[in-house]
Amino acid sequence: MNALATQTVSIDLQTRSYDIAIGSGIFDQAATYADLPNASTAVIVTNSTVAPLYAARLQQALQGKYPKIHTVVLPDGEAYKTWQTLNLIFDALLSHTCDRKTVLFALGGGVVGDMTGFAAASYMRGVPFVQVPTTLLAQVDSSVGGKTAINHPLGKNMSGAFYQPLKVVCDLDTLKTLPPRELSAGLAEVIKYGPISDLDFLSWIETHIDALTARDPAALAHAVKRSCEIKAWVVGQDEREAGLRAILNFGHTFGHAIESGLGYGEWLHGEAVGCGMVMAAHLSKQLGLVDAALVERLTTLIEKAGLPVKGPKLSDADNAGRYLELMQVDKKTEAGAIKFVVIDGPASAAIRSAPELMVRGVIDLCCA
Ligand code: NAD
Ligand code: GLY
Numbered sequence: 212m213n214a215l216a217t218q219t220v221s222i223d224l225q226t227r228s229y230d231i232a233i234g235s236g237i238f239d240q241a242a243t244y245a246d247l248p249n250a251s252t253a254v255i256v257t258n259s260t261v262a263p264l265y266a267a268r269l270q271q272a273l274q275g276k277y278p279k280i281h282t283v284v285l286p287d288g289e290a291y292k293t294w295q296t297l298n299l300i301f302d303a304l305l306s307h308t309c310d311r312k313t314v315l316f317a318l319g320g321g322v323v324g325d326m327t328g329f330a331a332a333s334y335m336r337g338v339p340f341v342q343v344p345t346t347l348l349a350q351v352d353s354s355v356g357g358k359t360a361i362n363h364p365l366g367k368n369m370s371g372a373f374y375q376p377l378k379v380v381c382d383l384d385t386l387k388t389l390p391p392r393e394l395s396a397g398l399a400e401v402i403k404y405g406p407i408s409d410l411d412f413l414s415w416i417e418t419h420i421d422a423l424t425a426r427d428p429a430a431l432a433h434a435v436k437r438s439c440e441i442k443a444w445v446v447g448q449d450e451r452e453a454g455l456r457a458i459l460n461f462g463h464t465f466g467h468a469i470e471s472g473l474g475y476g477e478w479l480h481g482e483a484v485g486c487g488m489v490m491a492a493h494l495s496k497q498l499g500l501v502d503a504a505l506v507e508r509l510t511t512l513i514e515k516a517g518l519p520v521k522g523p524k525l526s527d528a529d530n531a532g533r534y535l536e537l538m539q540v541d542k543k544t545e546a547g548a549i550k551f552v553v554i555d556g557p558a559s560a561a562i563r564s565a566p567e568l569m570v571r572g573v574i575d576l577c578c579a
Contacts, residue, residue, distance in 0.1 A: 215383065215432050222355065222443040224375060224450055231355060231379040231439045233432065238343050238382035239268035241275055247377060248339065250312040253277035256300055256327040257318040258287040261345055264388055269318055269343060277314070281307050285323065289476040292322050292362045294370075300330040311335045314377070320346035320393070321353035321480065325371070328359030332374035342376045345385040347397025347431070348481050351404075351438035352459075354379045356446040362475055366540035367467040373451050381439070383431050391424075395517035396481025398423060399462070401434045402512055403488060404441045406505070407458045407552070407560040412437050413512075420515045457543060458560040461552040462488030465522070465574075468537035472525035485518030490577045495553040497569050500561075505554065521579040530578055531571040 217234030237243045253273050257266050262284045270280050283303040285296050304313065315338060317327035324342050331340035342354035360371025386394070401423075405413025415433070416423070422430035442459065449455040466487030469478055478486075492506045514520050526533035535549070543550035548564045555561040 215428055218436055220436060220439040220443055223447045227375040229376060229378050231381060233381045233435050235383045238380050238385065239272045241272050243380055244273060244276060247314065250277060250314050252279040252309050252313045253316060254304065254309060254313060255282045255316045255318050256323060258285045258323050260287045261319040265318060265345060265385060269316065289322055292326060294361060297326055297330060297361055301334060304334050311338055313338050315340040316343055318343045318345065321349045324349050324354050325360050328374055329361060329371050332359055332372035339377050342379040344381055346389055346393055347386055348400050350381040350435045351397060352400040352442060355439055355442045367471055381435055383428060386426060386431060392479065396479040398516040399481035399485035399518055401438050402516060403461050404438050406509060406554050407461050408441050408558050410558045417512055420512065424517060457562050458552055461560055462491050464538055464541055464551050465490040467541060468534050469523060472533060472537050473523055482518055485513045486520060486522050489513060489520045490522060490573055491551055491553060493573045493577060494551055494565055497573060498553060498563065498565060500553055500555040522577045524578055531574040534574045
């Protein structure tokens with residue numbers, strides 16, 4: 212990719228405000244980290260796939276600023292987003308006698324980012340951390356906004372904390388090494404922002420979907436920047452998801468059921484969200500909120516992004532019943548009523564429950 216001018220998106224959260232730097236060739240430059248507080252120790256948390264690609268370069272960039280730098284390499288995969296893996300981070304922090312000023316650097320995708328953030332939120336009741344996302348999904352969504360978590364076998368992201376990073380560094384060059392399937396997964400979260408808040412952006416993605424899948428640098432730069440702007444605005448209004456922020460979960464109620472139902476890692480998070488958005492669009496239509504044209508438009512785009520649009524069978528006996536059972540374990544569920552993010556107008560989303568028979572009908576229609 213050619214060098215692109217670095218752009219900054221700011222997230223306004225009073226004392227917890229920070230910048231998201233988006234550029235090319237920035238994650239391994241000392242200047243990128245010059246504004247961070249000084250400390251005796253920095254700890255890079257990464258995984259076994261990303262470490263050989265990028266950890267030494269990050270370490271070199273941090274060398275002048277932090278006298279001691281340690282690297283923790285976690286096993287790779289959604290299946291490892293667990294207490295056991297989280298404990299590996301605590302083991303390293305304690306064995307290196309890291310103090311409260313130690314700065315953690317999350318180098319990797321959303322799994323590393325969510326776990327490092329949770330470790331930072333809880334080690335000694337909170338130490339500073341920086342997100343250096345290296346997947347498209349993490350650059351457009353998970354590294355921004357301070358949600359951190361690990362999974363439980365019974366439900367996704369069920370233990371965690373709201374804890375904001377000091378800074379987010381999105382280096383578009385790192386996307387060069389991303390496998391195509393992971394790029395598509397990231398595009399699911401990019402597409403999400405269109406129907407929930409910006410129809411012009413949805414049209415732009417439709418026009419540029421081939422450029423995005425071909426990793427055109429300018430197209431990726433715009434997709435990351437606009438996604439971060441929308442997410443920063445939503446989180447700035449509702450940091451701890453009292454209401455509005457839930458719209459960022461469009462497609463996630465169905466998607467999380469797919470992820471936990473199949474076993475974490477079988478489908479990628481972005482694949483499950485892509486298919487979940489198709490299901491949520493159908494539900495929006497069944498509720499009389501949108502017409503068939505929007506369902507068709509979204510389905511076509513999600514398919515063009517290289518994502519599945521038919522849900523997997525989670526049970527031979529009662530597939531819809533199994534989805535419903537899994538969707539009960541969702542943070543939006545209230546008094547047993549499953550809540551869905553639905554599209555209720557042009558660039559507008561709302562949180563609704565729906566009659567069980569209607570949800571069953573949508574699952575039957577959308578599953579292979
Ligand atoms: P991931 O972290 O598993 O990364 C995907 C794969 O790409 C992994 O195998 C990883 O090792 C590899 N990888 C990472 N960067 C690479 C690079 N530059 N080159 C080559 N390979 C690379 O998955 P993800 O899609 O980044 O994140 C999904 C996770 O994010 C899920 O756990 C999801 O729940 C979470 N998430 C969190 C939020 C939030 O707000 N906190 C939002 C969305 C998703
Ligand atoms: N990815 C959903 C959120 O950050 O709220």
